[in-house]
Amino acid sequence: MxxxxxxxxxxxxxxxxxxxxxxxxxxxxxxxxxxxxxxxxxxxxxxxxxxxxxxxxxxxxxxxxxxxxxxxxxxxxxxxxxxxxxxxxxxxxxxxxxxxxxxxxxxxxxxxxxxxxxxxxxxxxxxxxxxxxxxxxxxxxxxxxxxxxxxxxxxxxxxxxxxxxxxxxxxxxxxxxxxxxxxxxxxxxxxxxxxxxxxxxxxxxxxAEQSKSQTKSDVSSWAKEAYEFVTKNGISDGTRPKDPVTREEVWSMLQRYSVIQK
Ligand SMILES: [Zn+2]
Structure with missing residues (x-):
């Protein structure tokens, strides 16, 4: 068995x-x-x-x-x-x-x-x-x-x-x-x-595999406030804080930011 x-x-x-x-x-x-x-x-x-x-x-x-x-x-x-x-x-x-x-x-x-x-x-x-x-x-x-x-x-x-x-x-x-x-x-x-x-x-x-499991605890202290902002406002899910970002991901984050503006 x-x-x-x-x-x-x-x-x-x-x-x-x-x-x-x-x-x-x-x-x-x-x-x-x-x-x-x-x-x-x-x-x-x-x-x-x-x-x-x-x-x-x-x-x-x-x-x-x-x-x-x-x-x-x-x-x-x-x-x-x-x-x-x-x-x-x-x-x-x-x-x-x-x-x-x-x-x-x-x-x-x-x-x-x-x-x-x-x-x-x-x-x-x-x-x-x-x-x-x-x-x-x-x-x-x-x-x-x-x-x-x-x-x-x-x-x-x-x-x-x-x-x-x-x-x-x-x-x-x-x-x-x-x-x-x-x-x-x-x-x-x-x-x-x-x-x-x-x-x-x-x-x-x-x-490379390890970086995929980065979490909130990996966020540098100087970036904690920005982390709270982007996760609370749905701009980023907050995963993989140390990973590089692509141009496509920047575009999407800017678009998500624009919809939260009054
Ligand atoms: Zn407990």
Missing amino acids: SVSNRVVFDIGHGSNTFPPNKGIYLPGGGSFAEHDFNAAVAIKAKRLAEYNGFEVLLSQQPYQKDVPLSSRTSYINVEHKKNPILCCLSFHANASANNSASGYGVFYWNTSQNGKRLAEIWNKYAIQKLNIPQWGSGVWQSKLGDWTNFHMVRETLMPAILIEHFFFTNPSELQKCNTPGFIDLCAEVAVRTICDYAGRGFKSLND
Whole structure:
């Protein structure tokens, strides 16, 4: 029997979840929204997973309004019944009232042996690639009647893990981890995990392929305001910020700009 090549990447929360929750205001101004980080990891991981021969389903689109948890798992389970899904990875970043809490961790549903195996594989690559400490034992059980009773690992019909990549409430960890470099490593850990779990080798993207998965997090700080302007006004979708532009694309952007003028 061949192993399924279908996986789900579940992007934690939505564009409307922060403010007020799932994010933080920074002392020097500005803010961090957990969804934006989770979305950036998923976009990069999707590109890399497809390059490695996987079909990737997203239960929440990047930078879109939050899909309720029950809608996410019913979509995933319906898809699983149509054509089996190998596994589901839910992408998150962690928060704590204790701002020195730090490190990465992964949850699996306590009765799922394959969920446990998937979590242990993820943890193995996190140790190799993510240059931050482990949070507690790294691998955590989710169970009923407990704070670890997470919907995404409980209700999914296939092996599932929920990944907390780092603590955004820890100022030094936020500075280190909310970066394109760390996001790339998180995507690599996710895809190495599914390749290993599926019993196949892992291929890295070359530079040309990599540029196709650039996201909001790759936008230079001097261009952030322009990025917000063009994406909010429908002039550009904001993908591939570092790519060269053709004359045809300039013409189209100018035309889209002209229609927003009063
Ligand atoms: Zn989260």
